[in-house]
Amino acid sequence: MTKPPDPKRWQIGLIGYGEVGRILAEDLRKQDVRVCAYDIKLGGGQSGALHEHAERFAVALAPSHAALAADADFIVSAVTASQAVAVAQACAAAIRNGCWFLDFNSASPGAKRRAAAIIDGAGGRYVEGAVMTSVPPYRIKVPLLLGGGGARELAQLLVALGFDAKVASGELGVASAVKMCRSIMIKGMEAMVIESFTTARAYGVEDAVLASLATTFPGIDWEKQGAYFFQRVIEHGRRRAEEVREVAETVREIGLAPWSSQGTAERQAWMADLADTGVFGTRDSKAFARSPDWRTEADRILDQLKRA
Template sequence: MSAPATEPKQWNVGLIGYGEVGRILAEDLRKQEINVAAYDIKLRSDQSGRALRDHARQLGVTLTASHANLAAQSDFIVSAVTASQAVPVAKACADTVKKGAWYLDFNSASPGAKQRAAGMIDAAGGRYVEGAVMTSVPPYRIKVPLLLGGSSASALAPLLNQLGFAATVASDKLGVASAVKMCRSVMIKGLEAMVIESFTTARAYGVEDAVLASLKETFPGIDWEKQGAYFFQRVIEHGRRRSEEVREVAQTVREIGLEPWSSSGTAERQAWIADLADEGLFGERGSKGFARSADWRTEADRILGAIESKKRKP
């Protein structure tokens, strides 16, 4: 097994998870002619895997057959999967990770989960660094604000920034960067869930205009029409991933001895919307205009229609 390349632009980069985040990173890295390989469990599916394979082929991204295969050939691994898979993916890579290879855990997992994943990678000779993505990736792409943590974070940060990342070191102690991310998500993901619940209920009672006017008076710096549409769109499109993240948020709160009542409710609301999306309520995933209505009322009416339909079922 060859030693990892020392120059970032000569790295073989391995992306575990070829969803929205993985594809964006692949695009921005391939623009720099960096070698990129990827693995995603969805590649096993004829339907969902086809779009991923087409995307990879267009970019020149090599697709591998397994986590282990990807780890064996990568100088720098980015794990960008759902929160619940952060530890299992680290375990799957540990047996074949190159000695000295970097392992950046992009996942929105609790500090405890990051510490468990780090133990596996470091024990195998890799260099684990936790990453906390501090806002939505698409607007910023590879330059999304990224906090790093762990004993290898200070060494990795300048190398990442040579590739176009916007990485800063939060702490050399594992868990600090993730704690910042998780505590922020209590607010952000909670606000998403509250807006969907508030706006949909207001729509049902016919008082949405009065509610929006009141919110504007209390928080004049927020365009609640625009923000509402954005929150509906993001949760409809990514509710499953968000619900898993918020369950990790709840675990983060629980780890300090505080009962995560708010976070647990947020996770349930996000998962509920994801279930409706999976049933096709909001249209076909990936279709033009999917969940991007300029008027959140369109989506609220669909939700209300689904509720009425379920009421009518015996």
């Protein structure tokens, strides 16, 4: 009987060294798992912080997708949604035969199937992953749904590494469909709260609106939830907008016009554009945590609208 592989002896490659990639790197390195990472920003203005993080946690940095893929036993692709297929293509040229490829990206079922065809066609083993909530509070144990022919086998290996991985289906696209349909609601709520609360603030009726929401949905602390939504969109609106564009594509794939998703993507991107101009002050994530009042951010938006 063949002894199952020990995933803690793997060389794990992380494509994408943003918030999610760095969290995974930290938690894997705590277990002395070898980690290599690549990010297109390694050659840009943000490379200093990435190099500093990699040095602190003893993460090797690869010069390209192909260089990372050539040495990896297991690859996690955690990039912006629009790049999911492109990353699969970039890795396929050098991927090792039998190397696992976990697509962590918030892409449509159609995009996942296209990426799978590329990786499997090159000799890799593609599994789709759907991250079901925000990563930072849960870190490596964020609820993760897997899909594809190798999902069951990979799930056992991921659990051994500390992931909270469960199989959604042996059919590709099911896990991502769950994620995308959930995002219609969650990312849509973020956009609606920003629009509703900012407009209420402009008319001076925010307290009445929050009181009414509390009556209708007593299980939600709307003050706290509103602050959380504002800050997450300010900090991650660009990434969220790309995800919701994939959500809209998911809706289109069934023949339904994605009116709500398109509006959500536009609002998320609009907030990201404001953040890039410095309207909300520093983009340091620690600074966001120290400013939990959504009214402050709404006032900044309203002030910017007056200036426009």
